[in-house]
Amino acid sequence: MIYGIGTDICDVRRIQASLARHGERFAKKILSDAELATWRARSQRWPERGVRYLATRFSAKEAFSKAIGLGLRLPMSWRLCEVGKLPSGQPYIVLHGELKTWFEAKGLSAHISVSDETDYAASFCVVEVAEKSGS
Template sequence: MIYGIGTDICDVRRIRASLERHGDRFALKILSDLEFKTWKARSARWPERGVRYLATRFSAKEAFSKAVGLGMRMPMTWRLCEIGKELSGKPVIVLHGELKEWFDSQGLRAHVSVTDESDYAASFCVVETA
């Protein structure tokens, strides 16, 4: 049964402006340690790809927070929610710490989809009861 649905659209230009203002500090606030390493590698090879990577992660985490009904309040935090991917490339939600404990105790399962095009990144998340 569906527990919640969340969607988000993110203006990539806004993410770029935040990076220009705050640099790595902004990315460190949003990304898990593993995501941060990926972001740094992508940014080094192609800066625009790094910006889009950060925008899709921002958008997916917003969509997830809406689907679980917590918004950005404990136990939901940017860094405890990670957007990983399966070998096939399919995006997956990976949770850590208190957020993982809360999510598992609720018996929930999440599905996420992310996309980006030019100036926008968008995400859709469905959370269901197991």
């Protein structure tokens, strides 16, 4: 059964401006440790790809925060929500810490889809809740 849906559109130029102003500190606020390693590798080779990576992660996390109905309120927080990637290229949500505990206690599962064009990154998230047996 659907628990919630969330969508987000992110202006890549705003992410670029925040990175220019705050440097890696901004990426560290948004990305998990694993994402930060990917972001660093991409940014070193091609800075523009680093910005796009950060923008799609930013929008995916906002979409997820809406699908769970919390927005960016605890236990939702940027670094506890990670976007992983399957060998096929499909993104998936990986949670950590308190957010993972909260999410699993509610019997939730998430599906995420991301997209980007020159100036925008967009994401859509569906969160399902396991149906209780007998209901």
